[in-house]
Amino acid sequence: MTELSQRPLRSDAERNRRLVLEAAAQAFAEKGLDVGMADIARRAGVGNATVFRRFPSKDALVKAIFEDRIAEAIATAQEAAALADPWAAFVQCLERYSELQARDRGFFEASDQVLMEHPELMSLHRRVLDAVDPLVERAKQAGALRDDVTTLDVLGLTKAAVACVLPSPDLRADGWRRPLALMLDGLRPAAATPLPIPATSYEEVEQAMGVKASG
Amino acid sequence: MTELSQRPLRSDAERNRRLVLEAAAQAFAEKGLDVGMADIARRAGVGNATVFRRFPSKDALVKAIFEDRIAEAIATAQEAAALADPWAAFVQCLERYSELQARDRGFFEASDQVLMEHPELMSLHRRVLDAVDPLVERAKQAGALRDDVTTLDVLGLTKAAVACVLPSPDLRADGWRRPLALMLDGLRPAAATPLPIPATSYEEVEQAMGVKASG
């Protein structure tokens, strides 16, 4: 993106690039975004300069991996959409998305942090939203999902479910299933009581994230 | 605690101690636990050495403030217990606890982080649990709250509600009300469907947090 020429990398450079990406993905997933670049370089088996040669900054590396995860998230939403039952599809989508965040601590942290500091990545987040939206609409149409929740609400709940369980190797990794199930019970039309405050629109989020409105 | 003698502080020292505590509370609340000690000292209008003279480490300062917040949380639970209606009391307790976390970013982060790194503070957390427990039991007895959730589940949900809204000054500060309401709808007996995994016991949490079991 920042490089002007598209000349392909030398084979060893390309190999190292992939090693770095894999090492970084693993490191971020395990320890979160706070791992040092030196740690990542060590895991990849390369010198730290090599990391910086491919990714001009830590931010760039985080962004690269974040984009991968977003793509994964979108893929799971599309997979879920293939299910015949609207509610089952909706549930599977949320479960997969929760699992993705629970398994990858970096991704979990990034969804807040990266968006806060890199408004240009809002478009990626938007694409997840667009991928999940049809599932939400279909579930609503089928009368399986209450009408007064937005896709943004629903995505937030996956984060919520993951956030409320402690990430300890001594506790089960799918602890999010329990809070998520509680939330799903609250999402059924029969359970609905009026919500206390209006939904936040996507435009409000964009504005709050620093996407400057014109004028 | 670490000081042996209980000789009272000199008046200026006592005043500075309070200034530091107030500054730290404010700083942590606004920016989270990552604020620097220098920043806190500046806010308090004292030199950084003064901060360290009263609190031997940043950890100690965080712990001191964490203990204050825990006391607040317990107080709100007890306040809520005074309400006649079991469900209303339960809801108010969760709302106040959510608000406390939403208003104080440091407290929000601390509930994870401090406990992870300071198992000795588990007892404080336990006291919150014990304060909320009667409210949960009463709501269950009254048939207002589903039977298969634990107090630990319920406390987790407050964290969840706060976690899923972005902490931006441009978005409403009580955004947690909406997810919390959804969760409350899922907590009513009528909404209940079987939970997918068993509850985590408090003992499991203690063990995972590093409270070493005997033997």
Next chain:
DNA sequence: GGTCAAGCGGACTCCTCGATCCGCTTCGTC
């Protein structure tokens, strides 16, 4: 196989942040 730009990695710089040192100041007491 020879050439050379591309690539490499470890040492290095710079900076932030927690924590300490030390000469000066202030409170409390007589």
Next chain:
DNA sequence: GACGAAGCGGATCGAGGAGTCCGCTTGACC
């Protein structure tokens, strides 16, 4: 008001992390 201990804060240290430099190596192409 004199005195000593307690307290003060700016200067400083040390660890750790992001990012750079530079002499050596290696892959690509003839």
